[in-house]
Amino acid sequence: MQVSSPMKYLFAAVATAPLLAGMAHAQAEDEVRIEQPVIVTLPGPQRTAGEMVSNVAALDRKALVEDMSSTLGDTLDRQPGVASTSFGQGASRPVLRGLGAERVQVLTNGIGVIDVSAASPDHQVAADGIDAVKVEILRGPAALVYGGQAIGGVVNVIDGLIMEDLPKRPLAGEAYAASNSVNDGTEAGGRVQGVLGPLVGTLTASTRDFGNYDIPSPAQSDRLRAENGEPAGPDGELPNSFVQTNSVAGGLSWVGEKGFLGGAVRQQSSQYGLPLEETAFIDLKQTRYDMRGGLNVDNGFFTDITASASVADYEHTEFEAPGEPGTIFKTDGFEGRIEAGHVLGPLQGEFGIQYADSSLDAIGDEAFITPTDTKSVGVFLYESHDFESGLGIEGGLRGEQVDLDNEGAGKVSFDLVSGSAGVHKHWDSGWFLGTQVSWAERAPNQSELFADGPHLATEQYEVGDATLGKERGLNFEGTARWENDAMSFGANLFLTDFSDFIYLAATGAELDDLPVFEFRQQDAQFTGGELFANYQLLDGPLTADWKFDAGLDFVKAEFDDGSDVPYVPPVTLNAGAEADWGALALGAKLTWAGDQDSPGVGQLATDGYVTADLHADLDIARYGFGRTGTKLFLEARNVSDEEVRMATSVLKDSVPQPGRNIRAGIRYLF
Template sequence: MKYLLLAVAAAPLLSGIASAETEDAVKREAPVIVTLPGPQRSAGELVSNVGALDRNAIVANLSATLGDTLDSQPGVASTAFGQGASRPILRGLGAERVQVLTNGIGVIDVSAASPDHQVAADGIDAQKVEILRGPAALVYGGQAIGGVVNVIDGLIVEDLPQRPFSGEAYAASNSVNDGTEGGVRVQAVTGPLVLTLTASQRNFDDYDFPGMAESDRLHALEEAGEGEEHEEEAHASGTMENSFVDTNTYAGGLSWIGENAFIGVAVRRAESQYGLPGSSHDHEHEEEEHDGAEEHEEDLPFIDMEQTRYDLRGGISVNRGFLTDLTVSASKVDYTHTEFEGPGEPGTVFESDGFEGRIEAGHVLGPLEGEFGIQYADTSLDAIGDEAFITPTDTTSVGVFLYETKDWDNGFGIEGGIRAEQVDLDNRDNGSVSFDLFSASAGVHRHWASGWFVGAQASWAERAPNSSELFADGPHLATVQYEVGDVTLGKERGLNLEGTARWENETMSVGVNLFVTDFADFIYLTPTGAELDDLPVFAFSQQDAQFTGGEAFAEYQLLGGPLKADWKFDAGLDFVSAEFDDGSDVPYIPPVTLNAGAEADWGALALGAKLTWAGDQDSPGTGLLETDGYVTADLHANFDIARYGFGRQGTKLFLEARNVTDEEVRPATSVLKDIVPLPGRNIRAGIRFLF
């Protein structure tokens, strides 16, 4: 971290190289969603509730993991496994049903296999993060049945930058965990070549939390079960034991950009160590046998993760015949994470090596404009050690897709696509299984000059069970379960219907999206009532299920309002309910959640506040306790120091107070919700310097 802070201090000197250049004018435009297939379109032109975070929004929402960074976005929740491992959940669907991408290609990690596995993509060095649902997401395969999260790092550049040299330095400190974080990005241009280098670092200690680690419900249950007063855990003192996280990333990309073509290569190295909180609760009786706290500390488990990723991407504008452009992307990934029982004591090792490639061809077919392509992926997963709940498995998939759009001058538009895919899984102990998958989607919408937009869409998606769902057979201590797969599982199928209505003018926008998804043979993990290795046995099973929900959102801007400030107000409400065919509840579904914010901007200074209200989750699923709701408040202040000659436009100091009232927060989506609450009050201060 000290090197990153030195880089921030040196940034004003570097900025002198480009200080003579004229700053670009500020432009306010709807974000163009590059994750979409076919012609470029903005979020406002789509039926689904599609979102995008630019670099400013990423820094403002940045947390230790991708899931927590996106948690406040409409329809997005987090698996919330401490500070170190949280994956995004879209409309109640997560893990293997949400495809996390890096620059349009899968992350190729093992984060979908377990909530304690970190996603190998992090917003700390991202330029943009896009959230995609609906028909267009299906071109990325069956794992996108719930949606797509695409982390765009900008290492491979497709358009020649305007400045010969530019960069960004970012650093921040956090009070709740005595943590520091920072990153540096530099970009140099010479002729048609563009070199981009990035580095980032995060050091978070164990975080503070209000109240007790155990929820009141779990505490009362344990007291009743023991028939005597339950003794509070040693880690329930206000600091979450073993919740630290340290990350380092280093990356570089080199691009050649011609008049009608580009090609680039990139390498990214990610390293992470993080503790598994809640482990001392699971082994509290073993702790009593130790003589001292020092011996107990040595027993705390943690994960050491490493990933090296190689990317190649190139494109050319063809504009010949019916073809308009051609893009080729490929990634090779080497991934390892080791689960340590204590310092120097490696336990289970997970290894995943993989290759994924896509060829996408833009085209015009009569009145239709769209894209067709092919995707190939080959990944291997192996686990060695005491907690190797899955044996070596190779997974290969080949998919072809077609996506078309058409917009008329009267505001009417259509979109739709199809995808056919074959997935083969070969397990060392259980042999091979194969799945033929088919997905299709169609949508219609209408724009009016008055600002109204109305649309509806339908999609049919099929997903093959993954390696854990098919072949798991072993103890999984992080989730306190013995997991058993089922090689006879069939493919999961979902029919989604969604409608939207939106209205906007120059200062205000409001909208609502409503959806229902009927799943046939929904795959889920359920308790069997048996025990193995002193752990409850959970088995993967299938049953029909229905998800119903939606999002409502509004935004209002007032220029030159009270206190002579430019004001911005926004609010979003999202809700989802999920029930199995037998009437039981699907587990780990987020509750009704409201986010509302206000900001006043005087140019040099901006002040804002955000309120989050989450309702009770009283439909928790079989074997789970209900979860209380919560209300949190955040405050922030930004000071634009570029106005005073420090750095380029966008350079600012920021100060935030998250969870100002130190509220106890337990996400209903977390497997640790009853023993690991989220961090309490956090004062975050930092700088983002552009040069």
């Protein structure tokens, strides 16, 4: 019997489980503990990542600084089950389990980013980890409380501007700065937070200035050159791949014994080049206002009530050349949520209502979509209960109405229903088993319904279909995990059966010298999973404390007619090791990505790659500089200068990833 590559790794993990368990048992006497982060994005009572059937993750500030890249998607793409759409240095969105763009909801503090990043891969996400305190990644049924656009999952960027609890320190802050050799770039960010009685004030600022980046190979891939006889293209440096970003934000909160109330404002701007076009670039600006308040009720039924609201004004201009503005994209929006935590008999949960209203307008030669207003209102309920035996149950429902009103095509409405149910079991031995099923419905977005025009950034002429129906997905997921104080390992396997999956397909025709692509619907099936392991060893070889981690993710996606869904990530393995002597820590990370030989109709296959990263941290807080956590760091990314092309990127055959990068910087806490 021939075994597929993902299953080989799964079988290997199962076969080595007893050995790993024995290693962990041998270290049981060591005082070491693998901490599971509390996931605040989850509805209902607070839970850690280890208490969820789905594979959820959280990156704290330390991890964000270590993995920082120029875009949100690239910062997160080493996480299990996460890839990036990667449009050069300027734009990328996270891809979760092969699903991206309109199927992954990117949030800021639990409210949508209110931008146009889902409309095109060259549009930057109006949220960035450079000044965030935490980023959470949520997959599975719990994500459905955020709406049908979260059918693939949720990425929540938490900026910490509105505080719900009083900080321990009356005055604290952080300064962060780094330089990069691959693009002669600099990046910096700062945060100051002060407490005066019940008032908490927070100020943040960040900047990034990256030039064109070095590439280890000609821009055009070997496959593309063989396909159409094109020249190799630029070599050594990728023209027009620069990115510059700036942000400034402030928040003020009142924190009492039983509640909090706060507001924040953020202004950010960005300019970045579009690598396929010689001089074209995007100039982006957004102003966003947030308010959030909460009250601890605890009256026997209600436990707490939280209300959040955001208003944003977003605009970006696509310049054909300096001084020559082209297409302008504008969106103004409001989104609000009210969530009520409660106890109902043995159940703990949350119910609430969410409302969103936004307008999208595109003006200019590349305005491939006409003005569209989108309104949605949703109600949701999520319940859970953990029995003393270790058995747990959870489930949720959401009803939503989405109305889209286009200037030319008129109004279309969608009534959506989503639901989930799951069960899990904890054992004192450290085992956790769980399974869940969910049903989700998604309304097509503005581009899928109403697009009709040239899209030069992706070299396509896009045509929407106002008669598209809603997309539906039936998901099954199971997990098995084991952990003790020093080690954890496990696997999540999933199957999602889509009805009327919406996708962009080549028609074979041409308009305006561009190939025509139109949005269509067809049933599709996604299968895959993530394997993961962590191990800690105190006072190990070389008298260091050691940490090891590894994660392997895979997904296969096929349409009902047997063809492959395009832009799906290949089998990917990430592994890391770190030795910590207290003042000095040295580490290495390895990424292996397999070939993507199932690229979809009209797409070229993508070669796999192996990259290695090295890093060193010096804890200068031990020498009187700053408080705990202050470090100098030095990194070498893509040490071997490997040619890397992301199978999830529309530019994979013309825009390789950056080559070798030496990154040096400081994170100073006070």
